[in-house]
Amino acid sequence: MSTRSKFGLGSLAVIVVLSAAWLWFGLRSQPQLPASDEVMKAVDGLFTAVTARDAARLSACQRRLEAIHQGGHLPEAAWKKLQGVMAMSERGEWEPAARRLYDFIQGQRGDGGKPAVGSGLTAMNHR
DSSP states (O other), X not given: OOHHHHHHHHHHHHHHHHHHHHHHHHHSXXXXXXXXXXXXXHXXXXXXXXXXXXXHHHHHHHHHHHHHHHTTOSOHHHHHHHHHHHHXXXXXXXXXXXXXXXXXXXXXXXXXXXXXXXXXXXXXXGO
């Protein structure tokens, strides 16, 4: 096998591995929120705070979501995801935080594993 063939084969292997990693991390399902009006309204409020770049509203949303989590109504995985969004926002990374939260909301499923279209979340209405 020539050096050129080995290089081509090695390059192909790297592309396949990187593509598989991208698919794995990009297509994993989002942590799911419970079917609760209180939780949905709190996440919607967070989306509004982040997209408005409103630090005061963000702080109020953090307190509300933390209380919901401590009350056992917000699963740990979803709480961690939302904490990441809030931390990004606190650092002034509003746009990436909004994108991450939008993706999280879009990844919510209703019955049968289908996206929860029409759930009332603001992000769902911004398609």
